[in-house]
Amino acid sequence: MPFFQHFGAFLLMLRGMFTKLENPRMYWKELMHQCNELGIGSLGIVAIISVFIGAVSTVQTAYQLVSPLVPISTIAQIVRDTVILEFAPTLSCIVLAGVIGSKIASELGNMRVSEQIDALETMGINTRAYLIMPKILACLIMIPLLVVISMVLGMWGGRFAGQAAGIMSYEVFDRGLLKEFIPFNVTFALTKAYTFAFIISAIPAYYGYHVKGGALEIGQSSTRAVVTSCITVLLADYILAALLLD
Amino acid sequence: MIEVKEIQKGFGDKTIIGGVSSVMETGKCNLIIGASGSGKTVLMKCIVGLFEPDAGSIIYDGQDFTAMPSVQRKSMRQQIGMLFQGSALFDSLTVAKNVMFPLDMFSRMTRGEKEKRVDEVLERVRLDGAHKKYPAEISGGMKKRVGIARAIVLNPKYLFCDEPNSGLDPQTSLVIDRLIREITLEYNITTVVNTHDMNSVMEIGDRILYMHQGFKEWEGTNQEIIHNRNERLNAFIFASEFLRDAKDMRMLEMRGKISDQRDMDELLR
Numbered sequence: 001m002p003f004f005q006h007f008g009a010f011l012l013m014l015r016g017m018f019t020k021l022e023n024p025r026m027y028w029k030e031l032m033h034q035c036n037e038l039g040i041g042s043l044g045i046v047a048i049i050s051v052f053i054g055a056v057s058t059v060q061t062a063y064q065l066v067s068p069l070v071p072i073s074t075i076a077q078i079v080r081d082t083v084i085l086e087f088a089p090t091l092s093c094i095v096l097a098g099v100i101g102s103k104i105a106s107e108l109g110n111m112r113v114s115e116q117i118d119a120l121e122t123m124g125i126n127t128r129a130y131l132i133m134p135k136i137l138a139c140l141i142m143i144p145l146l147v148v149i150s151m152v153l154g155m156w157g158g159r160f161a162g163q164a165a166g167i168m169s170y171e172v173f174d175r176g177l178l179k180e181f182i183p184f185n186v187t188f189a190l191t192k193a194y195t196f197a198f199i200i201s202a203i204p205a206y207y208g209y210h211v212k213g214g215a216l217e218i219g220q221s222s223t224r225a226v227v228t229s230c231i232t233v234l235l236a237d238y239i240l241a242a243l244l245l246d
Numbered sequence: 247m248i249e250v251k252e253i254q255k256g257f258g259d260k261t262i263i264g265g266v267s268s269v270m271e272t273g274k275c276n277l278i279i280g281a282s283g284s285g286k287t288v289l290m291k292c293i294v295g296l297f298e299p300d301a302g303s304i305i306y307d308g309q310d311f312t313a314m315p316s317v318q319r320k321s322m323r324q325q326i327g328m329l330f331q332g333s334a335l336f337d338s339l340t341v342a343k344n345v346m347f348p349l350d351m352f353s354r355m356t357r358g359e360k361e362k363r364v365d366e367v368l369e370r371v372r373l374d375g376a377h378k379k380y381p382a383e384i385s386g387g388m389k390k391r392v393g394i395a396r397a398i399v400l401n402p403k404y405l406f407c408d409e410p411n412s413g414l415d416p417q418t419s420l421v422i423d424r425l426i427r428e429i430t431l432e433y434n435i436t437t438v439v440n441t442h443d444m445n446s447v448m449e450i451g452d453r454i455l456y457m458h459q460g461f462k463e464w465e466g467t468n469q470e471i472i473h474n475r476n477e478r479l480n481a482f483i484f485a486s487e488f489l490r491d492a493k494d495m496r497m498l499e500m501r502g503k504i505s506d507q508r509d510m511d512e513l514l515r
Contacts (some may be wrong), residue, residue, distance in 0.1 A: 022320075023351050110337075119334040122294055122406075123348055124323030 010206045016128035017136075031134040038100050038135065038201075039142025043149070045099060046092050050150040053087045054079060054157030062167045072168050076158070076176025081185060083154035089189045090237050092150045093196035096143065097229040101204040104135055105225035108208025109218035117209070132209060136201045143197035144190055151189065188244050195240060196233050203229045247272050248293065248404065248436055253302035255285075255292050262288045264460045265302070273434045275427055275450040279441055280457035281482055286440045287331075287408055289457065293438065294326055294406055295319060306404065324352055327397030329407040333389040335381040335396070342368070342377040345395045352400060367395040371425060387418035391425065398429060405429065407439045411446060423449045444483055447471065456482070 021027050057079045065075060108131060111117050120127045159173045168176075204225035211221045248270040255263040263285045270276040278286045291297040293304050295311060304311040311322060335344050342364050349360045368374055371391040381389060390410055397405055407426060411419035427450040430437040439446065447454060451468040456479050464476045474480065 020317075026351055114332055114337075115330040115334040116336055118291075118296055119328065119330055121296055122323060122326060122328040123351065124320040125351060126320075 006206075009210065010202070013128055013132065013206055013209060014202065016126070017133040019126050019129055021129065022125055027130065027134060030130065031137055034134045034138035035142050038103070038138050039146065042096055042099050042142075042146060045095060046146045046150050047153055049092065049095055050083075050088065050153035051157035051160075053091060054083055054154035054159075055161035057082055057087070057154070058158035058161045058167065058173075059165055062162070062165070071176075073172050073176030073179060075162065075168065076173040077179055079158040080155055080177050080181070083158070084151050084185045084189050088150040088154055089147050089192040089196065090233065092147055093143065093193070093200060093233055094230055096146070097196075097200040097233055098226050100139065101200050101226045101229045102222045103204075104201060105204035105208035105222040106218055108132075108205060109211035109221050112209060112211045113214055113218060128209070132202075132205045135205055136198065139197040139201035140194060143200070144193040147189060147193040151186075188240075191244065192237065192240055195236050199232045199236060200229045203232060247307055248276075248438070249303075249305040250289075250293060251303045251305065253289065253292055253304065254300045255288055255297060256300055262460050263292065263299070266455075266457070266460075266462045267302075268455050268462065268465060269453075270436050270438050271453060272436045273430065274452035275430050275437045275439055276453045276455070277439045277441060277447055277451040278455045278457060279447060279451075279482070280463075281442065283459075284457040285460040286442075286457055290406055290408055290438065290440050294328055295323065324348075324400060325403045327400065327402035327405045329390065329393040329397050329405075329410055331409040331412050333381070333386075333393040335389055335392055337381055339380075340377065341373070341379050341381070341384065341392050344381070344392055345399050348396065348400050363399060364395075367399050368392075370398070370429070371395045386413050387415075387422065390414065390422050394422075394425060394429065398433070401433065403435055405435050405437045407437070409440050409442075411441060411443045416445065419443060419445060420449065426450060442482075447483075458482075 058075060061075045061078045061082075062072075065078075108117075111131070117127050117131070120130065155177065159170060159177075162168045162173045163170055204222075207221040207225035207228070208218075211217050250266060250268045250270070252265045252267050253263055254261070254265050266285075266289060268276075278289060280286050288297060292299045295304075299312060303313065306322065306325075309322070311319065314322060335341075336347065339347065342361075345364045345367060346360055349355060349363060353360065355363065364377075365374070368377065371394050373388060373391050373395065376384060376388060376392070381392070384392070394407075394410075405426070410422050410426060414422065423446050426437060426439060429435070430450075439450070441447070448468055451471070454464075454466060454468060454471055455462060456464040456476070458478050464471075464474060464479045466474065471479070471483065
């Protein structure tokens, strides 16, 4: 199917989500379930990668900064900005595109193939609203929170690695963290987080919802969903950086 | 009663249903039979609104379903229960929660009332001990019964069953067929069943619509189907050697009952 046909179908899917809800309580329940599944369920992997990314950033920045003229606390500044601007929002979301994206695409694909979506439609339920909207909203709520957690854990990992590797003490690292902090960086990171949250939930939902065939096609759509999400995240990352950091 | 008028449906250039008309009567099991790929499932999905027909109309007790605005159609759908070929149970929910789902979504009952209703329908399909089991933990026949329970929990006026016996052994198939028939009579609903199982045709088929390559080829009762003279239908019915033998046996039985030699010759021919 050509790109514009996919894009049109994607927009129609999004438009189809906005109808009168059959029973708002059930939608709220589903939203909470998805927040737990997609958000809390991804906390572990986000925590692990964040700590290690922060730690590696500290060690590698120290390795590159060999000039005695540059104060050692600059390493903490570099780690802080790198983690806030790029690693926490982008790298976490690339990993989440794999974790959440494949989960959404395969869950919806399985529901489509096993006629569960048809069963809901027969009951008179708008499946776009009931199955897709809570997933997108859950990601919009939980992913920015995960990104904030990732920022904190990334810096904590860097701080710990700095001390453990004998690069600098906690006090020096903390001093560097507080030096020349630009609050807009956090706004920028959260803007990216919201954008990526939409991308890594809506694109896999589209691929999963429109699966045709059987188990093989579910796997294929899941892979396509993750690849497309990752590429779109990177593209959006560049566009946002060019627009907001200019 | 459901009236299907000149329904047409195609995908791309391929015509799947080519102008089918029929009447599905209330309180009866209306069967749609035909070989695989004859358009039975597409016709059923058009009737329940999962597919939009290209032409024609579907009338539920005088109300034109195809011309209804989406809001009215949504409320109409709450009067429709459907059993899918693979049961289509929600994997993440227990049997009781699967059955309770339509109640949670559409009814204003209290928790206790809902639980009572779930107990009633599960008992009705003879599954009273399976409340806490997940779909993966129960057999194919049990899944079908849960599917039926979920389909009837809102007291629908119309029940659709897409190949209810697929993947079941003959004994379990019979149980499912009889259950569908009992429910149809008990609730006086319009039941439409898609099948290619001839046992079902003889067991529950009050009205039978035979489809061939997207067109209505024959229509009648399960008594009439035995004496039909449609070559395609007979080729479909008596495709197996066993059934051909059974037909011959039935012919021999009838030979004794028919006095007029001309009638008998005609029948045998």
